[in-house]
Amino acid sequence: MVAAGASGPVVVTGGAGAIGAVLVRALLAEGRPVRVIDNLSGGRPEHLAGVADDPRLTFVRSDLADPDHYEEQFRGASEVWHLAANADIQKGTADPGIDLREGLLNAFRVMEAARRHGVRRLLFSSSSVVYGRPSVFPTPEGYGPLLPQSIYGASKLSVEAFLSAFAHSYGLKTYLFRFANIIGPFMTHGVIYDFFGKLQRDPNRLEVLGDGRQAKSYLRSEDCVAGMLFVRDHADEPVNVFNLGARDRISVREIAERVVAIHGGRARIEYTGGERGWVGDVPQQLLDIAKVERLGWTPALTSAAAVDRTIAELARERGIGR
């Protein structure tokens, strides 16, 4: 169901990224003109293959640091989905300026452009990392204090804070989606992707960062996008904060074993040890999704099923089979 408000052109920043490409297809399927802004630093044009020729799709290659280059896309837009950001947590630890600039400053530019053009809705891909290392599992949206472990997490929480203030100060509506680990087609990073890469380089050995007991919930990008569209159509507060994840979690060890199995099962799994995989990692993540479920939406796949589907897809894509 698409609510009355869900019409008019849509801007998607990061629309050529792994989640953006799924979202863009869903928005086109709603019949809406979609304007993608992407600098292709993480996104790839081929992620939009099949819809690239759709006359309702506009693609603008631009860095968000350069509003003169893209701001006209905001004219007449009824909603803006801000997905563009650095997606590599470890890169942000090495240079905290990256998440400041690509996380917060670019988001601020998008907010200002949206405000100037009277955009009614701003939707943002936040993350479970805003919770830092929570003491409550599953973690509800009302959890505090919010003490991020990584610079990436700090940038996500900062954007949330400014979006909340923009909503209360200037009257636009904002949607803050706190994602579990999102997996699916178009992936260019993440644990499953990394394991495939490592086994390609050395089929006999899989090095796993940490002790393998890190356990998180995983959501397919199709589920993630479906959840966001549902919330957009059914929640209408000035600020709408929603966790999006699965009800279960799966450990890194289990993922490693499944990836090794599909590669023929001969690789030895070696753990580097330690409870977390890297500085800034949050070893345990499980979001409380009762709020979105009360609204009427639930993810189709469990974490385990989402991981299995993603492993199977990646194996098929690369010609790997049992």
Place this chain on the structure above:
Amino acid sequence: MVAAGASGPVVVTGGAGAIGAVLVRALLAEGRPVRVIDNLSGGRPEHLAGVADDPRLTFVRSDLADPDHYEEQFRGASEVWHLAANADIQKGTADPGIDLREGLLNAFRVMEAARRHGVRRLLFSSSSVVYGRPSVFPTPEGYGPLLPQSIYGASKLSVEAFLSAFAHSYGLKTYLFRFANIIGPFMTHGVIYDFFGKLQRDPNRLEVLGDGRQAKSYLRSEDCVAGMLFVRDHADEPVNVFNLGARDRISVREIAERVVAIHGGRARIEYTGGERGWVGDVPQQLLDIAKVERLGWTPALTSAAAVDRTIAELARERGIGR
């Protein structure tokens, strides 16, 4: 009591401001070299009268946007107190770039300078406004979700988020102090100061923004500084979040009546109406201070006593008496 760790030179940004000037005196009283960095946009040199000639005090007039101009002050410093920021919430609503730049970006520069110079402790003047409009009173540090109402509040929460990430990523310790309304000497804004100004312009009429039922807790700056020093000496987590306020609150109506009384009682009080004084205002504020009290510190004055003392001081300063 000063813990073993509290020695060595100290940097205070915003050290010529209303809270900074009280803090600088307290740090000098600890016997420590104090390096003040202040652009004098809000602070005033006369706030440091009486200590300006202390040989242990270094004053650097510099904007924080210009690290080349002040970063050498971080050399050898054992702790950095970051107090400099825009203090006018309404200014931030009119131009959100102000709190982005003077709030977050300057704080980020301070964090980076502290990191480069191996500073062990970073202490920050956050605010109750990070709680947005909480549903729980008194509001504890663990309250969530954190949805600031103002751009100023967003900048405070953003700085908290980056400080948390810096602590976890780079090993320095951070102290996040969430202030109630701080009042005392050296004030250049705030409700009491404003009421005195209005009565000076028109002794027969006092306009009060909102319906007067806004009620908040108030803390004298001397109490605030004593609380911060106590927490610094007794809390040692990577991230130390503490509310600092009084146990009671006082309404704007009561403050208006007290200010009118000390002016002779003849001014008519007129309320503009509405539950909040301005866009971005949080009409009800009462912080839960059980955490700092458990640590062993409690403010000397109630909100009512702090307000009374401040009114009396300001009246004496301006030659106003009953």
